[in-house]
Amino acid sequence: MDKIDARKLSPDALKALRSQAMRLRQELGLPWREIARVMGLNTTTVFGWAQRYAA
Numbered sequence: 001m002d003k004i005d006a007r008k009l010s011p012d013a014l015k016a017l018r019s020q021a022m023r024l025r026q027e028l029g030l031p032w033r034e035i036a037r038v039m040g041l042n043t044t045t046v047f048g049w050a051q052r053y054a055a
Contacts, residue, residue, distance in 0.1 A: 004040050017041070018049050025050070 006014060017039065024035045036046040 002040065003042055006041065006045050018053075021046055021049055022053060 004017075006017065009017070021035050021039060021041075024030050024038070025032070030038070032046050032050050033043055035041075036043040039046070
């Protein structure tokens with residue numbers, strides 16, 4: 001599966017992806033690496049979102 005280049009997405013699309021990632025973490029308790037794999041995103045991107053979300 002090809003990875004999504006988050007840099008090329010609109011702000012609304014990014015917000016939707018971030019929300020989905022946070023839901024996967026909160027509701028299913030998935031690890032960040034698994035969330036990145038399932039969503040087709042770079043692990044670094046998802047880790048960055050997680051750090052900003054925790055702050």
